[in-house]
Amino acid sequence: MKVNKSLLPLVNPLSKDNPVIVQVLGICSALAVTAKLEPALVMTISVTAVLALANVIISLLRNTIPTSIRIIVQLVVVAALVVIVDQVLKAWNYEVSKALSVFIGLIITNCIIMGRLEAFAMSNRPWPSFLDGIGNGLGYGIILVIVAFFRELLGSGTLLGYQVIPQSWYDAGYQNNGMMILPPMALITVACIIWVHRSRNKDLQE
């Protein structure tokens, strides 16, 4: 598949350079917020928004930031954005905000964000940085949504809160798999995704 070179920062993180399954970053939140689909979606949107905006801001400031304090500057920018996202979420969707609890605040410490700021935004112009932020946010989100889809479907029998598995199955003896709700199964689901991904992309195999 040929992709316009200027769009590479947007496309690469979706599969070839995925932050979760290739770089193995942001695993903690992938385990914590994926028991249900809705928090996973909200988390995806939040991280994408924070990452895109932070990338643009740092990219604009990149020539004025002294090297010795660049981490502090990056943190301040990210922290400010995270607080905004947190407040917006509390105002518009209090239930999900409660379900995500500290994990919105912990976006600040998400390795993906600091990683992209250091690796990309500090040395690129604002537009590619913006695309890179969107791309990495979505690449992270795809994995979150896939994991949450399976965990909610098998663990609770619902999707986005709607009952998907019919009552007749339960009457016939089917039971929800309680282990899918527990964090270990998120890890194993991520492992399965990595397994499939690596077997389709031979050049990623070690």
Place this chain on the structure above:
Amino acid sequence: MKGLKKKIDSVKPQFEKGGKFSKLHSVFDGFYTFLFTPNETSKSGVHIHDSNDSKRTMIMVVLALIPCCLFGMWNVGLQHALATGDPDHSLFHLFFYGFWAVLPQILTAYIVGLGIEFVVAQLRGHEIQEGFLVSGILIPMICPVSTPCWMLAVAVAFAVIFAKEVFGGTGYNFLNVALVTRAFLFFAYPSQMSGDNVFVSLGGANAVDGYSGATPLGQLAASTTGQVEVLGVTGDPLSYADMFFGFYPGSWGETSTFCILIGLVILLATGIASWRIVLSGIVGGFFMSLLAHNFATPLYPVTYLTPLEQLSLGGFAFAIVFMATDPVTACRTNIGKYIYGFLIGAVAIIIRCYNTGYPEGAMLAVLLMNCFASLIDYCVVNSNINRRLKRAIVKN
């Protein structure tokens, strides 16, 4: 036997390289070596081959499990008869009731597990590994009799793929496959793995008055009154002989300490199980339960059990004899084996006594120590190296 061998040898070339069914070579080889000792000889150098390959080792373990298995089936029938007030206690009536109750589980475990092993062996072009021969019989034996077959199938598939095949198959797994299956069931479907309704097969019949299907350890863990007497299904107290011979409800293969001891004798006589692990496991369990018994408190009613009762009840003895001694997941060094066994025994009793959420701790103890086995070996080997280094360096 000779006729069978002739017949098999005559079709053998079709499965060799270039033959009609060469793709199915690993399947053929699996069956062939299962039936006959392979007469392959070394092509280079000098080697001594022992015909006691891993298939025969596995078969010995299955043989050692047979007393437990037969008794377990009979006990399923006995508990059913007691619970439903069936007056017919004849040997065959009870045995065949239990046999038909557990047969679907055994078949499910073997079909799913061996099916996955065959497919993986075919895909990778390996020989078929025989590790599942033992796991397949162990798995149903450590599950409640009423476990639905589809749950068992899901759990077996999970355990074989994620505990064994992803690490490279038989001999490379660091966790005991049978216990991973049970742990998966335990955490995924808790309502089917503990409580009052799963350990006795009622078979649709009505229970008698005063019936309770809770296991002895389950009763104690749930006890809030400081009651320390354990009861059978009909409400009569259990004697120590009942506990030792296994006439109480539980995961069906592991109730009888007596049959487990028969199995232990077979395993030790053939040199398959390590006596170091078994001995230190029993010592560890005995020591810990003695300690718990001395500081017994109504807060943790299980601590009122005497050490002998602790060792006879639940899955402790089964775990020590058949799970802890699994040579793949246990420690390799001799000193390591003592530490490993002792800790399994002690941790099992600690979980059983002081964590009322888990009435039985043997499964979790063995899985935990499986994770530490290689670390223990590493420490033992390194301390040995250090000791010898000190001896070797005199003065420069």
